[in-house]
Amino acid sequence: MFLVKCPHCKQNMKYQKMKGYGLKDKRKRCVYCGRSFKIKGNILKSIKDN
Numbered sequence: 001m002f003l004v005k006c007p008h009c010k011q012n013m014k015y016q017k018m019k020g021y022g023l024k025d026k027r028k029r030c031v032y033c034g035r036s037f038k039i040k041g042n043i044l045k046s047i048k049d050n
C-alpha cells in the first residue's frame, strides 16, 4: 500500500499495488478530481498493510 499524491489537485490517497505488477507506467485515477496520473513519481510513502 502506498500513499500517493495527485499532481492535479494535490490530494493524498492510498494506492494498493497489485501482486505481480511493478509500478512502472502504472496509473491511477484520482478519486477527487477524476484525472489519471502516474503512480511513479507521486508516491509520498509506503504504508505497511498487515
Ligand SMILES: [Zn+2]
Pocket: 006, 007, 008, 009, 010, 011, 030, 031, 032, 033, 034, 035
Ligand atoms: Zn486529483
